[in-house]
Amino acid sequence: AGGALEGESCMNIDTKALRKKSAAAGEGNIRTREEFLHVYSDPSSAAAFLRANISETEIPPVCFTLDGMDSRSLYWEKRTGPPREFVDYPNDNPVVRRVHTVTYTAPGTGLSLSMDVTEYPDYPVVEYEARLQNDGPENSGSIRDVRAVDTRILSAESAVLHSMTGATFRGVNQYVPSADPLGENGSCGRHFEAPNGKPTDNYLPYFNLENPAGGGVLAVLSWQGSWRADFTVRSGGVFLRGGQYDCDFVLLPGESFRVPMMIFLFYRGDWCDGQNVWRRFMLEHNNLRAQGLRMQSNTLICVGDDFEGMRGNARSDLHWIHMLTETGLNREIDHFNQDAGWYDCEETGWEATGNWYPNKKRYPNGLREVSDAARAAGMKYSLWFEPERAYSGTRITEELGRDCIVSMDAPRLHYIPLEQAEKGTQSLVNYGAPGVVDYVYSMLDRIICEQGVDQYRQDFNFYPAPFFRAFDREEAKKLGVARSGVTENKHTTGYLELWRRLAENHPDMEIDACASGGMRHDMATQRFSFTHTRSDYWHDADSAQCQTYSTSQWWVLTGCGAVLDGRGTYDVRSRLAVSIGVIVDESSPGRTKELLNMWRENVAYLLYDYYPLTTYSETQRAVLSMQFNSPEKECGSIFSFVRSAGSLRVYPRGLRRAARYRLWNIDAPDETCVRLGQHIMEHGITVSSKNRSAIIHRYAVECEDS
Numbered sequence: 001a002g003g004a005l006e007g008e009s010c011m012n013i014d015t016k017a018l019r020k021k022s023a024a025a026g027e028g029n030i031r032t033r034e035e036f037l038h039v040y041s042d043p044s045s046a047a048a049f050l051r052a053n054i055s056e057t058e059i060p061p062v063c064f065t066l067d068g069m070d071s072r073s074l075y076w077e078k079r080t081g082p083p084r085e086f087v088d089y090p091n092d093n094p095v096v097r098r099v100h101t102v103t104y105t106a107p108g109t110g111l112s113l114s115m116d117v118t119e120y121p122d123y124p125v126v127e128y129e130a131r132l133q134n135d136g137p138e139n140s141g142s143i144r145d146v147r148a149v150d151t152r153i154l155s156a157e158s159a160v161l162h163s164m165t166g167a168t169f170r171g172v173n174q175y176v177p178s179a180d181p182l183g184e185n186g187s188c189g190r191h192f193e194a195p196n197g198k199p200t201d202n203y204l205p206y207f208n209l210e211n212p213a214g215g216g217v218l219a220v221l222s223w224q225g226s227w228r229a230d231f232t233v234r235s236g237g238v239f240l241r242g243g244q245y246d247c248d249f250v251l252l253p254g255e256s257f258r259v260p261m262m263i264f265l266f267y268r269g270d271w272c273d274g275q276n277v278w279r280r281f282m283l284e285h286n287n288l289r290a291q292g293l294r295m296q297s298n299t300l301i302c303v304g305d306d307f308e309g310m311r312g313n314a315r316s317d318l319h320w321i322h323m324l325t326e327t328g329l330n331r332e333i334d335h336f337n338q339d340a341g342w343y344d345c346e347e348t349g350w351e352a353t354g355n356w357y358p359n360k361k362r363y364p365n366g367l368r369e370v371s372d373a374a375r376a377a378g379m380k381y382s383l384w385f386e387p388e389r390a391y392s393g394t395r396i397t398e399e400l401g402r403d404c405i406v407s408m409d410a411p412r413l414h415y416i417p418l419e420q421a422e423k424g425t426q427s428l429v430n431y432g433a434p435g436v437v438d439y440v441y442s443m444l445d446r447i448i449c450e451q452g453v454d455q456y457r458q459d460f461n462f463y464p465a466p467f468f469r470a471f472d473r474e475e476a477k478k479l480g481v482a483r484s485g486v487t488e489n490k491h492t493t494g495y496l497e498l499w500r501r502l503a504e505n506h507p508d509m510e511i512d513a514c515a516s517g518g519m520r521h522d523m524a525t526q527r528f529s530f531t532h533t534r535s536d537y538w539h540d541a542d543s544a545q546c547q548t549y550s551t552s553q554w555w556v557l558t559g560c561g562a563v564l565d566g567r568g569t570y571d572v573r574s575r576l577a578v579s580i581g582v583i584v585d586e587s588s589p590g591r592t593k594e595l596l597n598m599w600r601e602n603v604a605y606l607l608y609d610y611y612p613l614t615t616y617s618e619t620q621r622a623v624l625s626m627q628f629n630s631p632e633k634e635c636g637s638i639f640s641f642v643r644s645a646g647s648l649r650v651y652p653r654g655l656r657r658a659a660r661y662r663l664w665n666i667d668a669p670d671e672t673c674v675r676l677g678q679h680i681m682e683h684g685i686t687v688s689s690k691n692r693s694a695i696i697h698r699y700a701v702e703c704e705d706s
Contacts, residue, residue: 040276064132205227355396
């Protein structure tokens with residue numbers, strides 16, 4: 001149920017309990033970033049976890065079975081290298097991280113494990129990523145069930161596990177949050193998996209384990225393919241076990257196997273406080289880190305849908321750029337977006353990917369003509385790609401040949417050589433095959449340079465797991481040893497290597513990570529990118545509200561679409577996202593500017609701390625309310641969506657108790673009031689409307705109470 005109507009307030013957890021935990025930690029007096037992190041970070045628990053699992057034990061935290069034996073039973077020799085210091089975002093609020101490489105060797109097995117452990121001086125984070133390697137001259141033994149983590153992460157024997165579904169194709173039902181009691185009267189465990197090859201599809205591999213007594217730990221498993229995770233309550237606390245979904249293989253001599261990255265963040269206060277420490281960590285240390293770019297907002301215009309199969313053309317694109325310039329809309333748009341369909345795809349439309357060169361008939365002078373015109377009009381040029389998916393008969397499949405994996409529809413999707421596939425058969429470009437990443441990078445680099453690409457948008461519109469597994473079975477048949485999980489592992493490693501090269505050689509180019517919406521939004525991906533399209537189900541205003549409500553707990557730089565064709569205030573205010581893709585009505589440029597300005601007025605607040613003020617709901621009778629607050633800037637905003645007539649009292653968070661705040665509804669500025677922060681938090685504010693409305697309250701500190 002969502003926020004109930006007629007004055008009742010429904011929080012995710014009891015309002016008084018939340019305020020009590022947060023107040024115990026120190027809420028109500030925070031003015032600065034340093035004070036916020038001091039109050040809500042738990043560095044002592046992070047240090048204890050690091051000692052127990054890495055620094056004071058010879059056994060690696062990554063574990064597996066070797067010929068049926070638990071790797072923790074092996075004798076390991078451990079060596080820790082000196083720290084290496086990295087300065088990220090050197091040109092814009094630089095931050096430091098330190099990386100220690102820890103190497104474990106198991107004598108007599110031929111196996112070694114190299115692990116990078118990353119320290120963030122200002123954050124209570126334990127992060128590590130490992131690679132298992134066969135250093136011997138012979139095949140390894142049988143390796144199964146590789147776990148990136150298998151340990152206790154919370155000493156309390158009861159907890160509340162906060163989790164979330166992913167970016168599915170199921171219409172409005174996207175990113176649905178859940179809070180499940182574990183232990184005592186709750187469940188003894190919870191299982192999660194994403195088996196389709198897209199890591200943020202079924203569920204997000206992002207979890208918040210809240211201690212009922214206060215504080216807790218955020219656990220994030222970063223993987224670019226299929227994964228699984230299990231939380232169990234046993235004597236001594238709550239345990240987490242997780243890793244790549246399907247692992248049963250033999251490593252060939254010199255071969256390595258990458259293990260998912262794990263990130264743990266320990267916090268004080270209530271679970272929302274923990275999420276806000278995470279949001280700050282994301283903004284300071286993660287998004288677009290590889291390029292050193294700090295994004296504030298992003299607007300792009302989409303025009304490809306004007307044509308059947310999205311097969312646009314230069315004449316139409318240049319018309320749009322001229323129209324935007326004549327009306328002044330070019331000053332409101334950051335990027336002119338060339339969506340799918342700019343390549344040869346004449347028979348079937350945009351889905352037939354693989355001919356990565358401009359269609360000569362529709363773009364006789366290439367895309368450069370359009371990108372130059374966009375830049376001349378004060379906009380940058382954004383171009384869509386999907387290099388991992390290719391149809392047989394296209395240029396990329398002809399040049400790569402057997403390096404493209406093909407599987408056919410059958411009870412068990414089985415591998416067939418590309419040359420045996422019918423024309424138009426969908427295939428996966430195998431980034432794990434030798435030379436393929438080199439080929440794809442050279443192709444992309446050439447297009448980016450020749451066509452003048454400022455923003456690279458990458459999509460991924462099919463589930464790769466059946467392709468990975470089909471090729472694993474083919475390899476196992478040829479080699480006579482198990483290979484389950486190897487193809488996915490090599491492909492995802494190649495995917496990150498490709499993006500590393502793009503970021504290194506095009507450091508000013510933003511990357512937008514899309515995968516049928518936000519289906520591949522793991523942490524490693526976010527360090528190269530932002531996600532402009534958090535869901536392909538973006539047309540519905542109520543769904544957009546729900547997506548903001550949920551994803552704001554974990555992600556900051558996300559986006560959505562909007563059709564600016566005269567739609568009302570409710571629809572545009574529902575598009576709370578840092579990035580927005582717009583479809584405009586050229587007959588009403590004035591209204592388009594007004595709607596864009598309406599959206600832009602809210603964007604700065606989305607970078608602040610986030611508090612959900614009502615429970616999640618998709619129902620039409622609900623009121624959905626959320627708050628973005630900055631103790632440093634002494635201001636914030638409350639967004640409330642009344643989907644039918646009614647009223648609701650909501651209770652803001654994070655205000656200074658002794659400060660006097662000016663509080664106003666932006667649609668009724670004459671009704672401004674001044675209240676103590678303590679009064680606002682304890683007595684709340686009433687959200688009321690007689691019809692479907694998007695109500696925005698702003699507040700700012702006027703003075704301290706004398």
